[in-house]
Amino acid sequence: MGNAIFMTGTGTEIGKTVVTSIVALALERLGMSVSVFKPVQTGLAEDGVSFAEQYWYERVAKLSASEGMYYMEPAMSPHLAAKLTGTSIEPERIAERLEWLKQRYDVVLVEGAGGLAVPWCERGGRWYMTSDFVRDYELPAVLVSLCGLGAIHHAVTTAAYANAKGIRLLGLVFNQFQEQEIIHQNNVETIAALLQLPVLAVVPLLPAVARRELEALAEQWIDQGKANQWLEVLGVGV
Ligand SMILES: Nc1ncnc2c1ncn2[C@@H]1O[C@H](COP(=O)(O)OP(=O)(O)OP(=O)(O)O)[C@@H](O)[C@H]1O
């Protein structure tokens, strides 16, 4: 039975998809079988016809295994995109597929749409949130954060929300890091200290984001021992 990790972020456009791709490539290099699962996708890719994450995972990152379940064209919160497209998001169906994937892969990286406090569907007169799914199916989560001005509040409030919902955060990944920026340097240290979480990776701001950049970062993580730290966090020995 494989392990599943929920890849969340301090919001949308933080770099969950990019970071998830690098993690997938690094773990595969360590001999793990990895699938990426983005069950709820909203918004189209630059080609104007494909769904954003599926396009990225299949055609940019060229991962060996990736899939979605609910694909909605409006680039909106899932609850609204679902309303406008007449889509009925069923968490139980997502959970069933996730269990199937865990039977087949060592690691399943599950990407959320936006941050944790994002509504999917109505249940019993209230919104069923992304965080409800993560909690109900006991998925440990990795939090992706940016590094610039504002990142502290976004990371601290996201972590507080996760804790309040009973979600276990395994660690932090900082994205779009710029070494020359003192705010970035200090934010990595300050946020990790405030949240008392390990820094699993720091991804630089890349001039271009294509497979070769992702592969280079995956190799770097392995060389730095960061990828092995992921396996420890995952609870799978190398
Ligand atoms: N380290 C990076 N360097 C340069 N560009 C980046 C980096 N990380 C992400 N990007 C770019 O930032 C944008 C948002 O990234 P991404 O799609 O991974 O965000 P996301 O958190 O997955 O968003 P969503 O909530 O829609 O899933 C994309 O155009 C992506 O190519």
Ligand SMILES: C[C@H](N)[C@H](N)CCCCCC(=O)O
């Ligand atoms: C369209 C976007 N890229 C994501 N797929 C969905 C982001 C949902 C964010 C909801 C919110 O926090 O307001």
Ligand SMILES: [Mg+2]
């Ligand atoms: Mg994404």
